[in-house]
Amino acid sequence: MKLLALELPALVTVVRVLGVILGLLGVVLCLRLLRLKQADLTSARVVKLGFVALPAVAFYKLLAFLGLFAVPVAAVGVANYHVFEGTREVNSCNQCHVMTPLVTDMRDPHSNTLAARHFRNHWIPEQQCYHCHTDYGLNGTLEAKMDGYRHLARYTTGTYKEPIVQRNVYSNSNCLKCHDGTPRYLTVSSHRTLAERLQGNEVSCLNCHGWAHPTRAQRTPGSPDYNRLMGKEKR
Amino acid sequence: MNLTAPAWLAILAFAITTAFVLHPTPYLMLAFAFFAQPLFLIVAILYFRRVFRELREKEVM
Numbered sequence: 521m522k523l524l525a526l527e528l529p530a531l532v533t534v535v536r537v538l539g540v541i542l543g544l545l546g547v548v549l550c551l552r553l554l555r556l557k558q559a560d561l562t563s564a565r566v567v568k569l570g571f572v573a574l575p576a577v578a579f580y581k582l583l584a585f586l587g588l589f590a591v592p593v594a595a596v597g598v599a600n601y602h603v604f605e606g607t608r609e610v611n612s613c614n615q616c617h618v619m620t621p622l623v624t625d626m627r628d629p630h631s632n633t634l635a636a637r638h639f640r641n642h643w644i645p646e647q648q649c650y651h652c653h654t655d656y657g658l659n660g661t662l663e664a665k666m667d668g669y670r671h672l673a674r675y676t677t678g679t680y681k682e683p684i685v686q687r688n689v690y691s692n693s694n695c696l697k698c699h700d701g702t703p704r705y706l707t708v709s710s711h712r713t714l715a716e717r718l719q720g721n722e723v724s725c726l727n728c729h730g731w732a733h734p735t736r737a738q739r740t741p742g743s744p745d746y747n748r749l750m751g752k753e754k755r
Numbered sequence: 756m757n758l759t760a761p762a763w764l765a766i767l768a769f770a771i772t773t774a775f776v777l778h779p780t781p782y783l784m785l786a787f788a789f790f791a792q793p794l795f796l797i798v799a800i801l802y803f804r805r806v807f808r809e810l811r812e813k814e815v816m
Contacts, residue, residue: 546765
């Protein structure tokens with residue numbers, strides 16, 4: 521992120537640092553809360569906080585409010601922002617090993633899948649997974665977010681089978697949001713004749729443009745391509 | 756106002772949240788989403804229950 525001549529850190533880094541600061545602050549506040557004794561509260565002891573002097577009871581209540589409510593709210597907010605921002609990155613998708621074949625193929629300079637061609641030609645310069653899959657997963661609608669949590673639960677509990685299969689029909693709107701209406705798109709006569717059917721998902725873009733990712737057969741463990749797609753051997 | 760239990764629960768939730776923010780793996784994301792967040796909610800409920808109880812004892816409410 522560049523602002524004037526200054527080089528600012530990426531937002532994800534800022535959020536990460538803020539999250540760690542809030543987490544550590546919360547732990548320190550709670551530990552301080554645990555160290556307070558009943559005797560401290562009954563005495564007329566005064567606690568000095570910089571320029572301010574507080575009675576011990578008021579200090580304890582302030583500590584409790586910050587440590588048990590205010591800082592947790594901020595920490596949860598920052599961590600959730602991290603969830604939704606972080607999951608847009610390709611490396612975040614690649615954290616789950618079932619996604620590795622898709623990411624390896626996308627980055628493969630010799631692959632001819634749609635994802636690989638988009639990646640190789642820099643048609644989508646960053647957050648490639650997210651740009652083509654915005655309508656579901658943790659970054660989509662509320663229903664899609666719930667589905668994203670289902671994916672997370674299925675993955676972490678191991679209740680899934682390889683190769684993974686998309687439940688819903690892939691929506692053409694993910695392609696059309698960039699391509700529709702562009703001069704190059706409109707020069708293709710079938711795009712014009714099939715316009716309504718493409719908009720209504722009656723015909724898939726993939727029917728003519730080929731596989732977006734490696735096939736299920738290629739992604740099945742034990743297949744000849746599996747080890748390469750898992751990054752264990754080179755082409 | 757004894758807040759020992761909520762403080763320990765909050766420390767646990769903060770530890771999970773910090774670990775997740777530092778190293779966002781699927782397992783830590785699961786721990787944050789389904790364990791740390793509900794823990795924070797429980798902490799907030801316990802805290803406000805104490806606050807309201809104290810206010811009632813002092814006949815403010």
